[in-house]
Amino acid sequence: MAEVAESPGDPGTASPRPLFAGLSDISISQDIPIEGEITIPMRSRSREFDSSTLNESVQNTIMRDLKAVGKKFMHVLYPRKSNTLLRDWDLWGPLILCVTLALMLQRGSVDSEKDGGPQFAEVFVIVWFGAVTITLNSKLLGGNISFFQSLCVLGYCILPLTVAMLICRLVLLAEPGPINFMVRLFVVIVMFAWSIVASTAFLADSQPPNRKALAVYPVFLFYFVISWMILTFTPQ
Amino acid sequence: MAAADDLAFHEFEEATNLLAETPDAATTSRSDQLTSLGHVAVAAGTGSSYGAEDEVESDKTALLQAEKPQPGFWTFSYYQSFFDVDTSQVLDRIKGALLPRPGHNFVRHHLRNRPDLYGPFWICATLAFVLAVTGNLTLVLAQRRDPSIHYSPQFHKVTMAGITIYCYAWLVPLVLWGFLRWRQGVQERVDPYSFLETVCVYGYSLFIFIPMVVLWLIPVPWLQWLFGALALALSTAGLVLTLWPVIREDTRLVAVALLSTVVLLHALLAMGCKLYFFQPLPLEQVAPPAQVTSLALHTQLPPTLARSMGTS
Numbered sequence: 001m002a003e004v005a006e007s008p009g010d011p012g013t014a015s016p017r018p019l020f021a022g023l024s025d026i027s028i029s030q031d032i033p034i035e036g037e038i039t040i041p042m043r044s045r046s047r048e049f050d051s052s053t054l055n056e057s058v059q060n061t062i063m064r065d066l067k068a069v070g071k072k073f074m075h076v077l078y079p080r081k082s083n084t085l086l087r088d089w090d091l092w093g094p095l096i097l098c099v100t101l102a103l104m105l106q107r108g109s110v111d112s113e114k115d116g117g118p119q120f121a122e123v124f125v126i127v128w129f130g131a132v133t134i135t136l137n138s139k140l141l142g143g144n145i146s147f148f149q150s151l152c153v154l155g156y157c158i159l160p161l162t163v164a165m166l167i168c169r170l171v172l173l174a175e176p177g178p179i180n181f182m183v184r185l186f187v188v189i190v191m192f193a194w195s196i197v198a199s200t201a202f203l204a205d206s207q208p209p210n211r212k213a214l215a216v217y218p219v220f221l222f223y224f225v226i227s228w229m230i231l232t233f234t235p236q
Numbered sequence: 237m238a239a240a241d242d243l244a245f246h247e248f249e250e251a252t253n254l255l256a257e258t259p260d261a262a263t264t265s266r267s268d269q270l271t272s273l274g275h276v277a278v279a280a281g282t283g284s285s286y287g288a289e290d291e292v293e294s295d296k297t298a299l300l301q302a303e304k305p306q307p308g309f310w311t312f313s314y315y316q317s318f319f320d321v322d323t324s325q326v327l328d329r330i331k332g333a334l335l336p337r338p339g340h341n342f343v344r345h346h347l348r349n350r351p352d353l354y355g356p357f358w359i360c361a362t363l364a365f366v367l368a369v370t371g372n373l374t375l376v377l378a379q380r381r382d383p384s385i386h387y388s389p390q391f392h393k394v395t396m397a398g399i400t401i402y403c404y405a406w407l408v409p410l411v412l413w414g415f416l417r418w419r420q421g422v423q424e425r426v427d428p429y430s431f432l433e434t435v436c437v438y439g440y441s442l443f444i445f446i447p448m449v450v451l452w453l454i455p456v457p458w459l460q461w462l463f464g465a466l467a468l469a470l471s472t473a474g475l476v477l478t479l480w481p482v483i484r485e486d487t488r489l490v491a492v493a494l495l496s497t498v499v500l501l502h503a504l505l506a507m508g509c510k511l512y513f514f515q516p517l518p519l520e521q522v523a524p525p526a527q528v529t530s531l532a533l534h535t536q537l538p539p540t541l542a543r544s545m546g547t548s
Contacts, residue, residue: 142316
């Protein structure tokens, strides 16, 4: 292939032309841009970080993680189609939210009544096992989201409901009555809708279109149960 | 491929008609591995000779290179095969369970050898949570009418509801399936349903209880009993119509006993739900407190508590 075939019309002239001589005659009329992005996979970048984060101060480490969590909170509060939550998943945010919610929802320790609100452990179990079940369901239906990404999204989208819990506790400091209940109901419904919209914005694309409803319905049930727990909370 | 002409996959509708018309020609569960691509291959020999099926099976497995043998139960894809349903299919199965028709067997017509676990699992979960929520709401509404009733969130009802519903929807089909297999061993004529199909039948038949429970919020007693009776009738009709083709060749005694047990258990479930979750007012004629179902004793005032203890 690299040999230049001698033109058959010149048997006499035995002067071999240099290889690829004709190439210099070719001129490129315009600059063909050679550019692009070489995306380095996340893993190697984080490995670089790991070696250099050993020497930084503890405050730096904590602030970096807190900033990442805060950034994701912003993404949940203003949901639009981005994959920040999916790409850099972490479980700190869900843990913080779950612990806050469970602390606020638990019945008091002096309350020995058997039929009261949920205990701390019950809320914790419902949130985490609910999220795991929904993730398994989504994967079994054939979704292409990873296990921890889905847990991360579901955990972060509890943020509106945690805010609703805070507002409800503040409202409950006022005098009880139907207006009190209506305000709490309204707040919980709005936050419930917000949670659903936020989580479907992140999760819906991972399912084939003919199974989207099957994957979204358990998410609806999950946030509905949490909303009901928030709404029926009565301080003792 | 030259041999592709020999394997004419039937279209979905043709297969449905074939299956519905000739229930004896239904494919056995061994051919499930061939149907995972969404085509229903019907071995249309009514004698269902296993030799012919083997030939068809080996031809197909030789050609379908992408086809793997049935994955073991420890792999994820084994369980994925039970969730291989679309939204429209799930809705169609729910409709089929809601409105049972005498000619259409739920298993043959709607499940079509593709039983799923999505329906039973999430219907049970929904029913458990709806029971707990509406039971709680009933207490709230009752307290509004009668302020002497003490309201509390009663979170333990969620766990009770969950355990009851899941045990019913999974253990009763297990027992039923075992019983039918034993009868099949004795009778040698009946083609029983697989365990998953039985679970599906029970799971989808529980769907009617969800709107029934929601409608039980209306505090009119005769209306509640009416709704309960209606839902129970529909649900048990579905169960009986599905089980009848399997059991009709058995002896009369066994058939009647089985069907009446199924109906009785279903009725017991509905009654238990009504009595446990929807009685905010103290029950004086209820059984002794050793029974789990008499929850209402918790909310009683001390004099009525003493009175009911005295009568038990």
